[in-house]
Amino acid sequence: MNELTQAIETQPKWSWIEGGIAVPQGFRAVGVKAKIKNPDKYDVALVYSEVPAQAAGVFTRNKVKAHPLILTKKHLENGIAQAMVANSGNANACVGKPGDEAAWAMATTTAQALGIKAEDVLVASTGVIGVEMPVEQVLKGIEQASLEVSQEADLQQSRQAAHQAALAIMTTDLMVKEVSCEFVTEQGVIRLGAMAKGSGMIHPNMGTMLGFITTDADIPSADLQVLLTNAVEDSFNMVTVDGDTSTNDMVLVLANGQAGIQLGPDDWAKFQEMFFAVCKKLAQEIARDGEGASKFLEVKVQGTHTLADARLIAKSICGSSLVKTAVFGEDANWGRILAAAGYSGADFNPDRVDIFLGHVLVAKEGQGVNFSEEEAKEVLSQKNISIRVVLQEGEAQATAWGCDLTHEYVTINGSYRT
Incomplete structure (x- = not known):
């Protein structure tokens, strides 16, 4: 040999x-x-x-x-x-x-x-x-x-x-x-x-x-x-x-x-x-390595009709300033996630959406559930944050990546030219 x-x-x-x-x-x-x-x-x-x-x-x-x-x-x-x-x-x-x-x-x-x-x-x-x-x-x-x-x-x-x-x-x-x-x-x-x-x-x-x-x-x-x-x-x-x-x-x-x-x-x-x-x-x-970032954010969207819809939702959530600031503040504000999906331009039924922060289910079928704030806080305190959005409509899925939005980002970009 x-x-x-x-x-x-x-x-x-x-x-x-x-x-x-x-x-x-x-x-x-x-x-x-x-x-x-x-x-x-x-x-x-x-x-x-x-x-x-x-x-x-x-x-x-x-x-x-x-x-x-x-x-x-x-x-x-x-x-x-x-x-x-x-x-x-x-x-x-x-x-x-x-x-x-x-x-x-x-x-x-x-x-x-x-x-x-x-x-x-x-x-x-x-x-x-x-x-x-x-x-x-x-x-x-x-x-x-x-x-x-x-x-x-x-x-x-x-x-x-x-x-x-x-x-x-x-x-x-x-x-x-x-x-x-x-x-x-x-x-x-x-x-x-x-x-x-x-x-x-x-x-x-x-x-x-x-x-x-x-x-x-x-x-x-x-x-x-x-x-x-x-x-x-x-x-x-x-x-x-x-x-x-x-x-x-x-x-x-x-x-x-x-x-x-x-x-x-x-x-x-x-x-x-x-x-x-x-x-x-x-x-x-x-x-x-996002400017001023303290956390890495991964958004997985599963179960859409089309790949295009999955990409739209993932990118919209990952790019939402309100989602990014909630991640920075370690606030399990799942409503911002659903709202960002809603204005993404994707076609989906909001009443068939489940949302997970890490392993913690925070919303089911478009509504909040009784979850542990302490568990969610523990997930959001990590350096790597995973948000998973599951729709019950198809087999397509997509993943987007981003980071939190911090005070340091404003500092860096407030004086970039000078």
Whole structure:
């Protein structure tokens, strides 16, 4: 029995591994300090594929779109990309022609430094809206990042550089969001790496959120686009922190095929499972890291007629300011939960709704029951809060993630620009 066969028989088809965005074969990543806003912060990230890769992206539904997002959508039209460059500290949004020029300069500088086409560079920015980008600093940062990403590095150095890239895209985030995993097939190993940022201005349809995913699998761009779109619907678009949708949100994925493996139907199904798990894990980490958050909130809705209805109800409850403040105050105010379901736009009968806080049934068939306030208080005192809403109407279900709404959220966002 060879090592690969033994690995297949003794390991799950896919598993989480150490590393980050540069774990897949043929990818490198680095973060540098360009002093865009804070001189001590990593603020320019570069992800580079040694060969042109199949590419896909999803973007904010906000009608106001940042300059780099508009450029990146254009560059993705042919489904090919070789690098992703991003900065924090400035959103490069709503500044007119200088914004378009800055986004293009980021692409061309990256391309020239790496010896690739400018059209194969995807650009992202995050930070304050309406302030012109300090282009000279950003471009110097890109040049430094391009130099570093072109140098050979051992495994430890490569992982550290990738970690710095994850640091570089953070704004008000308090925790780094990076994951990686691998999938053992009969032909060999396929790896997937990802990083994201997001803490505030997060709402379904994406919001102040950036996500970057890499894989060495061989996947045509059209299939990659469908995979990403479907994954985002059940992950990033099911997160809400504060009800705001930003101008810069995007999730991008590159598949460079360097594993040299063609995915058959069974392997493709397993790969999709891994891909969805990565997106959900990052989405949950964004919710946990909500600005000023003290509690992580998961809302499960079960028994609706349609998946669309389940999603609407879950997102509405998770995004309700009154529900979020009740969670913060550890108040078992189930009426707010039912009310949020009621204005969600979903079709359901309020008289057939059961509501659970953790394991505690607080409402049955749309009415309150005699429950223990002490038990409910104990549930709400935990860091991880689960709300389950059960309707007796169908088989569809959906889950949304968010956090409580605290005094600290107001403090952070009251002085974000200054």
